[in-house]
Amino acid sequence: MLPAQKYKNFIFAYQIVKMDSSLYLNALVEGNSRIISKIYSTNFTQVKRFILQNRGAVEDAEDVFQKALLQIAVRHKKEGIEINSSFDAYLFTVCKNLWRRELNSKKNRVTNQEVIELVSEAKENASALVEQKRHELFLEKLNLISDNCKKILSLFFAKVPYAEIVESTEYNSETVVRQRVFKCKKKLTDLIKGDKRYLTLQEL
């Protein structure tokens, strides 16, 4: 296939994905039950499988799925989000992150039993939404640095020991890897701090 034709096909496919995403986003904001049911039938099984495989039950999957749809609707209503991947992939990521949040908040509840306070559901949902935004900002900036830096930082943040990072990269010592991590992290944090969205998301 000629490069020009390939490019046209890519643009066409990309436009279809975009069209689908905006169709679903608008349907959510409008509360269009027919399209929301379609979203359910296409995506719920995959989310349920993920949650069952990660220490959850069917009721958890239902709760997370509904919260994720509402989170996307609220964000689209307030700021008009654009999804660059498919709607289905984005929805799955939001569900996955909400479940990560739930599992980690359970952990915190166990270790900090004395500081349990009742937080309204709306506040909890709003906090989860802002955390998702910060997570997306970090990922967006991670995607702007070089592939080499991205790879080394992904391993670093996954807490892979330095010795193993040396094995899976072209660097020949832990000292060199440490220096590389330091430089890559500097690039990433400069990009994050330079974005005005981070001003409202940084801790004081």
Added chain:
Amino acid sequence: MNLEDDILIERFLRNELSEEEKLSFLKRLEDDLNFKEHYLLEKQLFESLNEESWSFIDNVDDTEVKQYEELYNSAEVNAIREAIKGAAKTKTTNNRSKVIALVSGFAAAIIFILASNIFLKETVDAETLYANHIQLEKLPSFVTRSETENSKLIDAEKLFKAKRYEDALAIFSIELEENKKSAVFIYKAFSEIELKKFDEAKSTLKTLINSDLIDAEKGQWYLGLLYLKSNNKKEAKKVFKKIMKEKLYKAKEAEEILDKM
């Protein structure tokens, strides 16, 4: 920020500092704002970009959270919430309608019997039953207060919990040659199950069941779960019936599973 401070922050986040170093680190956080700012961003990145954790917002400017909170409480968003709940209910109803349509060709009496089974008794698929009963995080730990604890097994347990099943399996397999403990059998079997090596897992559990170890009978329970995971309902039922009849480990749970199958 220099490399030395960067390593210090990393060691704190990985919980590698001594008590004394920790105290001095916390003191510096109070006194040095620039250091604190670096630490907080690094902490957020660590938690956000690691699949096992999540970065919660603490002490951020709460204007944005409050705006979203108001929106979540608004009538418009409540209407969206209701529409989403409604769609969830429709999905369940539609699934039931499909079941009814499937059986509609049979005689009325058979429909009645089938409908009784479908609506009066909740049936659950094997994978869901497995997921509801398997509690990998509750498997016994090799970490003890004893000085003779086996560091290889502790490493293997950590690998297992990090879902690095291939690596965990390699250690458990070697350990089993000399260290025939029930827990090692169970961890090995679950590493194999997670890697979908069902035949190997079956063989591991059968060795445990046929051993003279105190916990040998636990192998039956895990064997039942293995059959659920591999969608072999017939064998799963046989095992759970045996557990119930002989009042073995988890007899009550086995009864519950049989009831749902």
